[in-house]
Amino acid sequence: MRILLSNDDGVHSPGLVALYEGLKGLGELEVVAPDRDHSGASNALTLNRPLTVEQHPNGFRSVDGTPTDCVHLAVNGLFDTAFDRVVSGINTHANLGDDIIYSGTVAAATEGRHLGLPAIAVSLVNNGHFHYDTAARVVRLLLEYKQALKLGPRSILNVNVPDLPWEQLSGFRVTRLGHRERAEGAVPMTCPRGKQRYWIGAAGQGGDAGPGTDFHAVREGYVSITPVHIDMTRHEALSGLREWVDGLDMTTGGQS
Numbered sequence: 540m541r542i543l544l545s546n547d548d549g550v551h552s553p554g555l556v557a558l559y560e561g562l563k564g565l566g567e568l569e570v571v572a573p574d575r576d577h578s579g580a581s582n583a584l585t586l587n588r589p590l591t592v593e594q595h596p597n598g599f600r601s602v603d604g605t606p607t608d609c610v611h612l613a614v615n616g617l618f619d620t621a622f623d624r625v626v627s628g629i630n631t632h633a634n635l636g637d638d639i640i641y642s643g644t645v646a647a648a649t650e651g652r653h654l655g656l657p658a659i660a661v662s663l664v665n666n667g668h669f670h671y672d673t674a675a676r677v678v679r680l681l682l683e684y685k686q687a688l689k690l691g692p693r694s695i696l697n698v699n700v701p702d703l704p705w706e707q708l709s710g711f712r713v714t715r716l717g718h719r720e721r722a723e724g725a726v727p728m729t730c731p732r733g734k735q736r737y738w739i740g741a742a743g744q745g746g747d748a749g750p751g752t753d754f755h756a757v758r759e760g761y762v763s764i765t766p767v768h769i770d771m772t773r774h775e776a777l778s779g780l781r782e783w784v785d786g787l788d789m790t791t792g793g794q795s
């Protein structure tokens with residue numbers, strides 16, 4: 540098994556190092572990660588300049604670009620041999636519910652979805668104990684599992700691991716993504732040169748976070764595993780929208 544590791548926290552992130560250490564011996568590992576923290580980069584690709592890849596003394600490669608750039612390069616030309624899996628993480632913080640829209644961790648995994656095997660995004664639901672070792676062991680267990688998983692095309696697994704010692708995990712729960720309440724307001728501040736600046740406010744609390752959701756599972760000490768499908772069409776809305784569009788009158792409407 541040839542596994543590509545990436546993340547959005549950057550090539551020096553302890554979560555990435557823990558993931559690498561935890562998966563050693565499982566297969567051939569290659570690490571391609573951003574040269575700095577790109578949390579919140581979502582699926583951004585760098586299209587306005589060429590990218591530089593650097594190899595570090597520990598064998599990891601860094602790219603002066605986004606998480607998606609890293610995986611895109613790695614599977615489209617940086618290596619002669621193809622990968623079987625992509626694992627992205629271990630992110631320093633949770634990626635629950637709406638977080639995944641913004642997440643560079645999840646984006647790196649979704650960029651690997653074309654490989655035909657489930658890519659995995661893994662995040663630590665950090666409460667200050669930094670049990671990356673637990674999250675790495677979860678990933679290893681998933682990758683070692685011999686029973687094939689058929690998720691369907693364009694799908695990944697979004698895994699969130701409670702920040703607990705392995706022995707204290709409650710188990711695994713398959714979940715759906717919950718939803719967060721609206722984010723807190725932007726935080727204004729004045730920079731040392733007297734200009735007005737703003738920090739993006741904190742993410743909202745779990746709003747839709749009841750039983751069955753990823754929020755609920757990690758709160759109960761379970762590893763949350765959500766199958767995520769990259770298909771933004773709202774299929775249930777197609778027929779209603781068709782009827783609505785059929786009612787548009789091209790003969791008389793749309794002119795001032």
Ligand code: MN
Pocket residue numbers: 547548577578579630631632643644
């Ligand atoms: Mn991150």
